[in-house]
Amino acid sequence: MMTFARGAAFAALLIAGLTAGLASDPAAAQSTSPFGGFKHDRTQPIEIAADSLEVRESQNIAIFKGGVVAGQGTLKLTADELEVHYGDGGAGTGQIRLLEARGDVFLSNQEETAAGxxxxxxxxxxxxxxxxxxxxxxxxxxxxxxxxxxxxxxGEGRVDGGGGRVKSVFTPAPKDPPKAAD
Incomplete structure (x- = not known):
């Protein structure tokens, strides 16, 4: 199991000796947060496109199938199928409670991507x-x-190994090139 908090990845990289050049740059520490890019404005509308849509009004569920693309602000999700659970009052109320994506799920936002x-x-x-x-x-x-x-x-997150191990590869940021003499 591996747990990260905002800036914790920076500490892990520093301990590993991979980012000694970043130690004096707080902005660089913030940019290495492994989940910070997934932080977004949840008040934005959720847009969904797919090959087909089935609505089960009695269950308050809408099922999108085939090449599903969903987005909320800069957060984007693609999957084979997306089940949308909405609040009482019907699908037209805009009260989406839960999104369940299945099959080749890909989530992205400005800085990070996640696949599962x-x-x-x-x-x-x-x-x-x-x-x-x-x-x-x-x-x-x-x-x-x-x-x-x-x-x-x-922007905080956690990765679990599920009985196995969490595996990570951290790439140090490139150092600034030397300045030419005048």
Whole structure:
């Protein structure tokens, strides 16, 4: 199991000796937060496109199938299927509670990407849970595990090994090139 908090990845990189050049740059420390790019504005509308849509009004569920593309602000999700659970009052109320994506799930936002087999997005809580061979990528940094949980409000997240190990590769930032003499 591997747990990250905002800036904790920076500390891990520093301890590993991979980013000694970043030690005096707080802005660089912030940019290495492995989940900070998933933080976003949850008040934005959620847009969904797919090959087909089935609505089960009695269950408050809408099922999108085939080449699903969903987005909320800069947060984008693609999957084979997306089940949307909405509040009482019908699908027209805009009260989406939960999104469940299945099959080749890919989540991206400005700085990070995450891929897995299944993802759940609890809209009210601002929380995402992804399972099934999860790979999280930020620039040249990669974290792999069985499950990924992200709090979109804080940018904090956690990767679990699911009985196995969490595997990570951290790539140091390039150093500034030497300045030419005048």
């Amino acid at each position: 087999d299944v993802a759940e997005y609890d809209v009210a809580a601002g929380a995402i849970r992804m399972t099934g061979g999860v790979t999280l990528t930020q620039g040249g940094n990669v974290v792999k595990g069985a499950a990924l949980s992200i709090d979109l409000n804080t």
